[in-house]
Amino acid sequence: MAATARDPMANHSDFQEVENAEDLFPELTGGPREEADSSGERSNGPKLDFDDDADDLFAEATEEVSLDSPERDVLLSDGPSPAITPVTPPTSVLTPRLAHAHDDMFTHSSFDELEEEESSEASAVAVSVSDPEKVGEGMNAYMAYKVTTKAPPSSALFRLPEFSVRRRFSDFLGLHGKLASKYMHAGYIVPPAPEKSIVGMTKVKVGKEDPSSNEFVEKRRLALERYLMRTVQHPVLLKDPDLVQFLESSELPRAINTQALSGAGLLRMVNKAADAVNKMTIKMNESDAWFEEKQQHFENLDAQLRKVHASVESLVCHRKELSQNTAQFAKSAAMLGNSEDHTALSRALSQLAEVEEKMEQQYQQQANADFFLLAELLGDYVRLLAAVKGVFEQRVKAWQKWQDTQLLLQRKREAEVKLHFSNKPDKLQQAKDDIKEEIEELEGKVQQGERDFEHISRVIRREVSRFEKERVKDFKILVTNYLEALALTQQQLIKYWEAFLPEAKAIS
Amino acid sequence: QQEGLDDGPDFLSEEDRGPRAVSVDLQTDATLQVDISDALSERDKVKFTVHTKSTLPNFKQSEFSVVRQHEEFIWLHDSFVENEDYAGYIIPPAPPRPDFDASREKLQKLGEGEGSMTKEEFTKMKQELEAEYLAIFKKTVAMHEVFLCRVAAHPILRKDLNFHVFLEYNQDLSVRGKNKKEKLEDFFKNVVKSADGVLVAGVKDVDDFFEHEKTFLLEYHNRVKDASAKSDRMIRSHKNAADDINRMASSLYALGTLDSTDLCKFFLKVSELFEKTRKIEARVAADEDLKLADLLKYYLRESQAAKDLLYRRSRALLDYENANKALDKARAKNRDVLQADTSQQLCCRKFDKISESAKQELIDFKTRRVAAFRKNLVELAELELKHAKVGTLSVTLSVSLLMTSSSPPPLLSLSCRGTCSCCRVVWVS
DSSP states (O other), X not given: OOOOOOOTTSSOOOOOOXXXXXXXXXXXXXXXXXXXXXXXXXXXXXXXXXXXXXXXXXXXXXXXXXXXXXXXXXXXXSSOOTTEEEOOOOTTOOOOOXXXXXXXXXXXXXXXXXXXXXXXXXXXXXXXXXXXXXXXXGGGOEEEEEEEEEOOTTSTTSSSSEEEEEEEHHHHHHHHHHHHHHHGGGTXXXXXXXXXXXXXXXXXXXXXXXXXXXXXXXXXXXXXXXXHHHHHTSHHHHTOHHHHHXXXXXXXXXXXXXXXXXHHHHHHHHHHHHHHHHHHHOOOOOOOHHHHHHHHHHHHHHHHHHHHHXXXXXXXXXXXXXXXXXXXXXXXXXXXXXXXXXXXXXXXXXXXXXXXXXXXXXXXXXXXXXXXXXXXXXHHHHHHHHHHHHHHHHHHHHHHHHHHHHHHHHHHHHXXXXXXXXXXXXXXXXXXXXXXXXHHHHHHHHHHHHHHHHHHHHHHHHHHHHHHHHHHHHHHHHHHHHHXXXXXXXXXXXXXXXXXXXXXHTOO | OOTTTTTOOOOSOGGGOSOOOXXXXXXXXXXXXXXXXXXXXXXXXXXXXXXXXXXXXXXXXXXXXXXXXXXXXXXXXXXXXXXXXXXXXXXXXXXXXXXXXXXXXXXXXXXXXXXXXXXXXXHHHHHHHHHHXXXXXXXXXXXXXXHHHHHHHSTTGGGOHHHHHHHHOOSOOOOOOOOHHHHHHHHHHHHHXXXXXXXXXXXXXXXXXXXXXXXXXXXXXXXXXXXXXXXXXXXXXXXXXXXXXXXXXXXXHHHHTTOOSHHHHHHHHHHHHHHHHHHHHHHHHHHHIIIIIHHHHXXXXXXXXXXXXXXXXXXXXXXXXXXXXXXXXHHHHTSSHHHHHHHHHHHHHHHHHHXXXXXXXXXXXXHXXXXXXXXXXXXXXXXXXXXXXXXXXXXXXXXXXXXXXXSSOOOOOSSOOSOOOOOOOOOOO
16 A cells, blocks of 8 residues: 655655555654644554454445536435445535635735745645545444545646545545644644544444434535645645645555544644643743734634634524424414314415425525534634634744743853863863854754744744635635525525415405 | 613504404494503503493493403403303403513523623613513503403403493402412312313214314314414524524624724624524514414414303203203102202203304304404415515625625636635735
8 A cells, every 4th residue: 555656846745655554653754843743643553443444345345436527416326335335415405615706816915926826726726525435334334535636737736637536534634634743833724624523423334324424424525625625725735745645646544643542642632731731831022013913813703703603503403493393383284274174264274384394494404504604614714713823822832942942052152151261171172162062053053943933923924814815705705605595595485475375365 | 670661661652552453353343442552561560551432321431441450351251251141152261461571581681691791782682682571561462452352342241240340440450369279279170170071072962063163173272282382382493593693693793893804894794684684583483473373372262262162061961961861850750840840941041042152152253263364374474475575685685795895706606516716815925
């Protein structure tokens, strides 16, 4: 299962492919990363993966179900192989489109030629996630998704303009882990991956083809698609060889470190805790008002977004309730119509029951729109904001490191001075040379620390302004889609009640 | 002490004066017109101003008003029920007790939580709760009025002396609510009655009309009960959803006021939109409540009153048959024949009287029911249509507003998934 090496276009390319899934000492890429992030890839030996045991057998057995086009949502498969259970997404799901607007004009300010190229490349690449298929049975089963990439041939990133691969959820998590460990510390906002859900997956594994597990799969598929789209739209991330490999290569080394209870998982948890403590203890002299302002801004945004998200989730819940209660009322009204002995009234009541049934479906659709268009996207943004905050924290860490090195340098210099004034001539020359060496090294490190800090500050500024623009775009599209769905619902309601009115008037 | 509620101003706006036939379509005739012209909500009671206009000679004046409380309405209703002469009529159901507890509790909680929310949020919620309170208030006034109107429209009941006293006597009727002992008595009476009802229901009636009515009413009553409960649940969910949208609008407003970037302006617009949506949803729920839920609740009570009538008739029939049997026995034994004979004749007359009026009452009930359902269903449909049209308009307006505010206008394609064409990103170094 050797992965093919990518061309050296990426600027972070000093890593070794993992030859064997059992060999788990991947080299980390260059750059100061002693304080590995929460998704660091260190592990010490083969890990047991309880959901991937039979993986190798079935990896080859996954048949790609033939579809007319990647745009089809409903799975049609004739005669699936016994190991595969295709999943039909709920029919009443309103699939939101992460369609992005055409924009043929963009304003120039002063920016790098290279960055413009990068951004135009990024905007032209499209990724879609489709065809969820259950592979395997029982607790060893997992969902495999088809990932299709479309890129204009002008961008020399991929071999073909259009291609697809099959990936499973842990692959996505592995990708995020790699990207985060490479880029977060440099100040890039790496889009977060969808969350694991043990409950949801267990239901799917157990094999119940009920609407709730279908909904779960659909929800996850969309989340994965949004995640990939956000990632490929980041001009720097797009060039990353790990990402390219993820999108292109037919075989991917299994990401075992994504297991919650593995060694890597525990390490992640420890790191998270350490980070939390650090956050509380590091007090940085913020010289740049921009950062302070932005940080405050993001805190407020986070708090409010969470509130909106909570209200939207409550709305989804109540709309579903409304839909159910309306259905029950419809049945009850039908019964009432049956027992009414005045014929015209009886008919009108039955009509009312029918109208209410149709309303129930509208409410159901509206609940789905609320959920998929609003709730999920808001949830994404809450997590994205967490990534943004993480990036700010990285900057603080970089500053801390720089300061620490500076302090160390100062101490060494003091030691040197002391040495000058001490009276031990025999050790003196050697010690003086040693110290001089150390001081030179430290001076270099201090300069590097400062450069790093400034670099990360610059990157963050760019990232934040890009993030803000993306946000505006995303939210506008999201709300407009939601409104269009709403308008449709209202129009349907008009139709139903207009049909009912003459029936009601006909009661004599 | 809740401001604005105790000894509050006149809650009934001008447009609400005049006979309100909420659930009943009544012929109001000039000889006796009754309505509730005013109402006052105090801490634990509601005072209704009952206004009468009459050309009947029984009254001292042709137009007059008195103040009555809920207990006095109940007293009047009970006096009808207990009056043997009215056994053959459907007694108009008593109005339900005014229940502001839930609303009061909410207002109290709001008052306690005043410190934890912004001034705008507080005023907004207060307004809503006050509107809710007002709606409940209007409903209870309507229920009490309907009761009086039904009595006034009934050819026999309108002549009742207690009714005239109720309308005219401008002092307190000193009707105290039932004390514990009486309530307990009532409870046992009801238990006995329902047990009896089961017995009596088994009596097969020779008259097809009544037999049919019995089966019909039983089934109808149960179904109305079910429909009423389900409609209440549905409306409650609707109100909950509207509340959620309200909260969303508030949070979005807060987001919008964080700073003055493009995004925040956008959020403000969205917040406005959701505010409008919420208003519409709340109105739809309120109208459903008024036109559907109240209708069903009222006919739940009326169908119970009709069932009670049938019960009384069946009871009278049973008594008559028993009296017949007793007479035969007495004749056979030749003892107390006169007594048995008188008693049998009494039962016979009672039964005949009830049967006669009951038939007409049940026919009237059907007419009333059909008319009320028609009126309410038509109004419901018209209101729902109106709201849906307003909703569509406001949504399409908002969509165009949102789209024109941005530069350049995004091209939306709901149907092409998988293709992506997005804005070029502007990079600022």
